Amino acid sequence: MQRKAALPLRDAKSGNANKMKALCGKEALVKLLRWHFGYPDFRGKQLDAIQAVLSGRDCFCLMPTGGGKSMCYQIPALAKTGIVLVENQVMALKEKGIDAEFLSSTISTDAKNKIHDDLDSGKPSTRLLYVTPELIATAGFMPKLKKIYARGLLSLIAIDEAHCISSWGHDFRPSYRQLSLLRSHLPDVPILALTATAAPKVQKDVVQSLHLQNPLILKSSFNRPNIYYEVRYKDLLDDAYADLSNTLKSKGDVCAIVYCLERSMCDELSAHLSQNGISCAAYHAGLNKKMRTSVLDEWISSKIQVVVATVAFGKDVRIVCHFNIPKSMEGFYQESGRAGRDQLPCTSLLYYGVDDRKRMEFILRNSGSKKSQSSTSQEESSKKSMADFTQMVEYCEGSGCRRKRILESFGEKVTASLCEKTCDACRHPNLVARNLEDLTTAIALRQKGSSSRIFITSSSDAINGEQLSEFWNRGDEAIGSDDDISDSDDGNEVVNNLTKSKLHSKVGVNEKLAMLERAEENFYRNEKAKKQSKVDKNAISDAMRESSRQRLQNALKQAQQRLDNLKIELETSASFLEDECYKKYSKTGKSFYYSQVASTVRWLATTSSVDMLNRLGAMKESTSMDAVPEAEGRTPPHAIDHSGKEGTSNELSGNAQSEILPCGDRGMPIESSSVNTKLPQIPSFYEFVNSRKTKGDQLDDTKKNSSRVEKKMRVQ
Numbered sequence: 001m002q003r004k005a006a007l008p009l010r011d012a013k014s015g016n017a018n019k020m021k022a023l024c025g026k027e028a029l030v031k032l033l034r035w036h037f038g039y040p041d042f043r044g045k046q047l048d049a050i051q052a053v054l055s056g057r058d059c060f061c062l063m064p065t066g067g068g069k070s071m072c073y074q075i076p077a078l079a080k081t082g083i084v085l086v087e088n089q090v091m092a093l094k095e096k097g098i099d100a101e102f103l104s105s106t107i108s109t110d111a112k113n114k115i116h117d118d119l120d121s122g123k124p125s126t127r128l129l130y131v132t133p134e135l136i137a138t139a140g141f142m143p144k145l146k147k148i149y150a151r152g153l154l155s156l157i158a159i160d161e162a163h164c165i166s167s168w169g170h171d172f173r174p175s176y177r178q179l180s181l182l183r184s185h186l187p188d189v190p191i192l193a194l195t196a197t198a199a200p201k202v203q204k205d206v207v208q209s210l211h212l213q214n215p216l217i218l219k220s221s222f223n224r225p226n227i228y229y230e231v232r233y234k235d236l237l238d239d240a241y242a243d244l245s246n247t248l249k250s251k252g253d254v255c256a257i258v259y260c261l262e263r264s265m266c267d268e269l270s271a272h273l274s275q276n277g278i279s280c281a282a283y284h285a286g287l288n289k290k291m292r293t294s295v296l297d298e299w300i301s302s303k304i305q306v307v308v309a310t311v312a313f314g315k316d317v318r319i320v321c322h323f324n325i326p327k328s329m330e331g332f333y334q335e336s337g338r339a340g341r342d343q344l345p346c347t348s349l350l351y352y353g354v355d356d357r358k359r360m361e362f363i364l365r366n367s368g369s370k371k372s373q374s375s376t377s378q379e380e381s382s383k384k385s386m387a388d389f390t391q392m393v394e395y396c397e398g399s400g401c402r403r404k405r406i407l408e409s410f411g412e413k414v415t416a417s418l419c420e421k422t423c424d425a426c427r428h429p430n431l432v433a434r435n436l437e438d439l440t441t442a443i444a445l446r447q448k449g450s451s452s453r454i455f456i457t458s459s460s461d462a463i464n465g466e467q468l469s470e471f472w473n474r475g476d477e478a479i480g481s482d483d484d485i486s487d488s489d490d491g492n493e494v495v496n497n498l499t500k501s502k503l504h505s506k507v508g509v510n511e512k513l514a515m516l517e518r519a520e521e522n523f524y525r526n527e528k529a530k531k532q533s534k535v536d537k538n539a540i541s542d543a544m545r546e547s548s549r550q551r552l553q554n555a556l557k558q559a560q561q562r563l564d565n566l567k568i569e570l571e572t573s574a575s576f577l578e579d580e581c582y583k584k585y586s587k588t589g590k591s592f593y594y595s596q597v598a599s600t601v602r603w604l605a606t607t608s609s610v611d612m613l614n615r616l617g618a619m620k621e622s623t624s625m626d627a628v629p630e631a632e633g634r635t636p637p638h639a640i641d642h643s644g645k646e647g648t649s650n651e652l653s654g655n656a657q658s659e660i661l662p663c664g665d666r667g668m669p670i671e672s673s674s675v676n677t678k679l680p681q682i683p684s685f686y687e688f689v690n691s692r693k694t695k696g697d698q699l700d701d702t703k704k705n706s707s708r709v710e711k712k713m714r715v716q
């Protein structure tokens with residue numbers, strides 16, 4: 001790009017007062033803005049900040065995201081000789097032909113030497129020197145800075161993202177603490193502190209930590225009028241992934257960022273969006289440098305439309321989506337503020353899920369346990385992060401104006417009319433109210449389910465003689481690979497609780513079964529929610545099949561011991577049984593497959609050797625078997641009709657096609673090789689419980705409510 005010759009610089013030091021006045025005058029400064037940046041005029045408090053620092057005064061400048069904070073130090077660097085030292089961005093300036101250099105550990109040695117030579121030259125051409133706070137702290141840098149200062153060549157120190165210096169801020173970086181040395185080493189160089197998010201406490205902390213002297217405090221409203229704020233509720237959506245891809249598609253190929261909590265979620269979500277024809281890529285610390293640069297370049301050149309990131313990310317976008325609830329309002333404001341920095345209309349969309357909330361609470365409760373911190377400060381930081389997060393939860397679970405809630409969290413007084421229906425709560429109050437009502441019901445049901453969660457022992461334990469389903473011993477089941485599931489994963493938690501604790505023996509069997517059934521429904525609901533968050537939603541992975549085979553083999557082993565060492569080949573039988581489940585349910589999805597595996601395991605725990613041999617006997621004939629005429633007259637030991645009702649064949653034969661197992665004279669099974677039997681239909685636990693429950697047990701109210709709300713949620 002053709003380098004622009006700089007405007008003739010006037011040197012304020014040598015000039016007299018009027019010259020100084022002319023230099024700081026609005027006219028001269030607007031001329032610089034137009035000449036170098038092509039903008040017609042200054043925005044908000046930019047001019048006040050520039051004039052303050054040009055007159056040598058410290059300034060604390062609070063401006064919304066995208067407000068134009070960088071201009072507040074770029075113009076001064078052009079208005080007078082000397083170097084402006086900046087903590088923080090360089091490329092954009094170089095493209096404008098402005099001599100900006102970035103000194104940090106990441107640049108090459110000769111680039112570093114080139115900058116140092118220029119700085120040592122006595123007449124440096126560099127106007128803006130970007131450094132990192134870490135560099136300030138290195139031994140070799142401060143003496144260099146003092147030399148430049150001694151020659152009167154240091155005109156301003158600008159600290160961008162100044163909130164990072166405060167441990168009260170959402171983004172505290174200890175390295176920023178070094179910046180408090182600057183004032184003592186460089187006493188009369190004006191300091192400009194800039195931030196987009198600083199709660200009153202943070203502002204005070206920044207002014208004190210940087211030792212600002214009688215600073216000019218400039219506060220613009222945090223309001224971002226061009227951002228439309230919206231919250232959607234994952235617990236009320238059938239498929240949040242599909243919802244997001246439809247939304248992105250409906251907006252046309254606009255540039256978007258989607259923030260996620262975890263890298264794995266970034267990868268999955270980006271894969272899902274790509275499968276739905278949206279050009280997107282994941283961007284997180286798990287990618288190598290080359291990958292990250294190429295994603296960045298492709299995104300900046302709009303070759304890809306959407307980036308799914310875990311961290312704050314580059315240029316102007318039209319939509320910023322938080323697919324997981326952020327941990328603080330400040331972080332949310334910063335990241336959503338990435339949208340529409342060109343002041344044009346844009347959207348901030350947050351997908352709120354109860355699971356995400358629990359996961360974040362779990363993380364924040366345990367994040368304070370950093371070794372380095374003393375127990376009190378651990379306590380304090382964890383309390384503070386929980387308080388910050390509560391604000392975020394209130395933003396999602398509250399029905400009031402989203403914009404008002406954001407601005408008030410930064411201590412800004414706001415009238416509700418300010419929003420002018422540019423948030424979902426103001427534009428669609430009834431819809432938001434209804435969503436919140438359904439969400440409350442859904443949460444209550446889940447809590448009911450979890451508080452009366454059945455704590456059962458392992459399958460071998462009995463309750464009043466009733467063999468309990470082995471179904472719930474899924475804690476040992478690798479549901480998906482380990483790293484997909486964070487420790488606090490709700491679904492796992494449900495199962496682990498279920499398998500770990502004991503059921504109160506005084507509760508009657510029927511109530512227990514009802515509670516088991518509710519817990520199963522909850523588990524499935526959790527399973528379903530988890531399933532939503534898996535890209536290949538229903539696929540049954542080989543790992544999953546292997547673990548099912550293992551599980552069946554264990555169950556076969558236990559059955560063999562129980563049936564005084566029945567002669568069966570464990571391995572082949574396990575694969576055979578697993579294959580049955582897979583063939584039967586691989587299309588319908590993981591949960592049914594699991595349920596069939598569990599039913600088979602249950603069956604193994606209770607079946608007789610006759611049934612076992614019949615069923616396994618089919619293994620040899622499994623391909624050549626065809627339907628076999630029913631054996632007359634024998635009452636089979638165990639007949640189950642398709643509807644899962646139990647009872648002897650007489651009871652059932654009237655109203656349902658029942659499976660009769662053919663038996664020889666002594667009630668022993670006719671040799672399986674001579675008789676082809678169809679496999680007995682094993683009811684799922686749910687059917688099993690239901691078949692018992694239809695004997696006059698009243699379904700529990702919550703069950704009725706839950707199916708009502710479930711139906712309603714499905715309708716939504």
Ligand SMILES: Nc1ncnc2c1ncn2[C@@H]1O[C@H](COP(=O)(O)OP(=O)(O)OP(=O)(O)O)[C@@H](O)[C@H]1O
Nearest residue numbers: 039041042043064065066067068069070071196341
């Ligand atoms: N006076 C102005 N007139 C028009 N556009 C401007 C003006 N000042 C800055 N901008 C543009 O506004 C956009 C945001 O500017 P800048 O990056 O400085 O914002 P910021 O306050 O640093 O935002 P953030 O808090 O997100 O870092 C940039 O594209 C910048 O070029």
Ligand SMILES: [Mg+2]
Nearest residue numbers: 066069070160
């Ligand atoms: Mg900025």
